[in-house]
Structure formats: C-alpha cells, structure tokens
Amino acid sequence: MTEDSKTYAYFLGCITPNRFPGIEASTKKILKGFEIETKEMVGASCCPAPGVFGSFDMHTWLPIAARNLAIAEEMDLDIVVSCNGCYGSLQEADHLLKEHPKLREETNEILGKFGREFKGTTTVSHIIVVLHDVIGLDRIKEQIKKPMNDVNVAVHYGCHFLKPREVRGHGSSETPYILEDLMKVTGAKIPEYKDKLMCCGAGGGNRTADSVQSLEWMRQKLVSAIESGCDCMVHPCAFCHLQLDRGQTEMEQAFGIFFNFPILFATQFMGLALGLSQEEVGLDKQTTTIPEKILK
C-alpha cells in the first residue's frame, strides 16, 4: 500500500464516534469530496489510550493495539485516525512490533487465541497528514468556498501527533508546520501565543484522576490564546477536544468562569471553509459556540 492509496480503514477509537461524531462526519465528508474512501473497521476497540493503558500495563496495551492493527491488515488497507491518542498508540505499537521480532512473537501468541495475527502490513496515518500530504494544499485551496480571512486561529497540536518525533516523523516538535499550512490555505491568520506547544492537560490519566489540576492547566492555555487575540482554537485530537470543549463546562463548575472559547477539530474548521454547514460538522451540538465570523 502506498501513500496515494485512495481507500483507508478509518480507525474511530472512542471519543470521535462516541462523544463528538461531528469529527467523524466531517472527516468522512471531506475525504469523500476528494475521492478518498473510508471503510469501517468492524470489531475495533479502544486504541487503547497510550498514556493511560501504556502507564498501567504495557503488556496489555500492546496486544490490544496490535489487534486493532490486525483488523486493518485483514482489510488490506492503511489506517487513518482522527485522534492523537489513537495515532500515538497505533503508530507506536506498529513501530515496536516491526522493530522487535520477539515482541511480535509474544504478541501474536495472544492474538492467536482468537485467530488473529499482526503481520506488519499496514501503516498508520492521521487525517491532517492525509489532508496535507496526500490530498495536498493546492487541491484544497481550489475548493475553499468560505475563506477564513478575518479569523485568528490558535493552533493547538496536542502531544502525540508530533512527539516522540523519532516515531512520528513530522520533523521538529518545536517548529511544527502541518496545521499552520492547512490553516493558511483557508485564509486564516495564525497568531503565535505563549502556550501554543503546551499539552491540553488531559493525558496520562490526569483528566480522570485529578480533574481540577488538569482544568487549571487548560485554563492557562486558553487564556494565553485569548490574550493573543485568537478567535478560536483548531486542533487534530479528539481527546483534546473532549478536554478543551467539554472541559469548559467543567471549568465553569470548578472555577465559576465560562470562557465559551470556540474549539474546532481540524476537519470541522476545514469543513466549514470547504462549504459544509455547522450542523453537518456537528458544531451546533457541543459546549462552545461558534461565532458568526467563522460560520458566515
């Protein structure tokens, strides 16, 4: 399978399909518009979350991830994801299993209990990489229906899209460019802001176990984006979306302040620019409201 294969196995994970289906819908609609097909991965599970299950038990994390990879291999397709957690887990597992034959053998012993096998024949890509490298900026630019010229976007990468760079392969994690390129194609401005490269605060089990600390962390990030004159935040991670969007309600409960700072997944923002409606990309049914400036 090559970079220009036109069908992907879409690994949904948990938060994309089960909390923010607008991310799934906008991803599928955009890819379809550029004649890229997505196929459902029947029987896929949680990736499982790299900072969570990876922190509790690597030896459970790995075979669950390998099972998901094996499903795509059985479909003879490369994988596309819409969450940095899924990207982190599946790509890291794929990397480790391809690098370490003994580990692959041990993992396949477990998968063999139910007739599956990791063979190492798929690759794991992320929707923003498909947009940037497979579809390409020129083709996207031709299709922009609603230029975002007067919109200031705070770009947020999350963590596991860029890092560790030795596995991800998107260059320096200190000077990323993929989201910036995609935003520029829509006409949006991308001001720098203090905490641009900072984590959303949710990962590694922190959102689950110590939510106030995790929310305070996010609060600082949002304040720094707002202070730099940004109108919204655009990111490539369903898990960050849960924290940054839903978390603003929790922040109100914890600190008594509601920012209502608009949070958009990359394909939701791109979908609007390509002419999809707010309803089609599910932005009418989340915590933060999207201003006219972005919708019109």
Add this chain to the structure above:
Amino acid sequence: MGTLYEDIVARGGEVFGEEHMETLRECVQCGKCTGSCPSGRNTALRTRTLFQMALVDLREEIFNSPELWFCTTCYTCYERCPKGVKTTDIIRTIRNLAAREGHMSVPHRMIGVYVLKTGHAVPIGPDQMKLREAVGLESQPPTTQKHKDQLEQVQTIFRETGYDAMIDFNWDAMTLKGMEKKGGKK
C-alpha cells in the same frame, strides 16, 4: 526483584528494548526536564528528582508519591533531554511497576472496567447515538460495543495478561471487587 533501576530496565526492556531503558543511567541531573514540564508548572512533579530517586533506589517513595501520576506523557522532556534519556517511557515503566504492586487509584482502575465491559474507555450511550444520527451517521459504530464476539477477544487479552486481577476485577458483577453494590451489575 532487583533494584528499581534493574526492574525498570528489565520491565521496560521487554517492550522498548533494554538499551532504551538504560538511558536512565545517562541522566546528569541538569533539570531541563523539570524546566520544560508543563505539569511541574502547576504541580509538585519534578521529573529530575523522580529520576534521581529511581537511580538511588527509593522504590517505595516513588511508588507512594502522587506526583508519579501527574505526568500527562506529553513528551516535552523526552524531546529536549540533552542526554537522550527516554524520559516518558521510563516514567510509564515506573508506573507499570507501581501498578503491578497495587499502587493504582480507583478512577484509573475504573477505566479498565469500561474497556472490559464495552471495549471502549469512553463508551457510547443513548444521547450520543442521537448526536450521531444528527450528523448522518449510523446510530452506533461497528466497534466492540456493538459486536459482542469482538469484545470477547479484548476480554481474552485482559485475562491473558492478568490485567483483570491487577485491577481486582469481578467478572460476575463486571466491575471492581468491593464496588458491586454501587456500580456494575446490569
């Protein structure tokens, strides 16, 4: 059981390779990890201290320290370490060792319960099914929560690796032992 350093190399080595884990020994205590740490800005997590504690074998102190769990695995220190210490993977390995010795919070153990019951750390409910329909998707995705035979494969993995015993899971009630009344049985 060896020293904590030996256990980190052995345990993490099984997945990442021993060389990867042995980078812990290269730590020169410069503190760039702590300086880079977004968690340390708000919490008492001091990554440099954590590594020094690991190197001088303060096993119980690390395992009982709440700060061990304040790392979000953001990899900022991993990217910046001038000595190439594989920081985040070392922290995750220390957590693995701590979890196996019973140091795991109830909320963290509960994540395992959701995955054991549905295959998802974040399962779907009726309200979210309506959200899916509103954007033109099938009400339920074709994942483990919909296909029980597929879910059983994930449950098999948990049994094979002993994760169920590690979190004290009650298969009859499908929840944590001791939480049967409050939680689980449907």
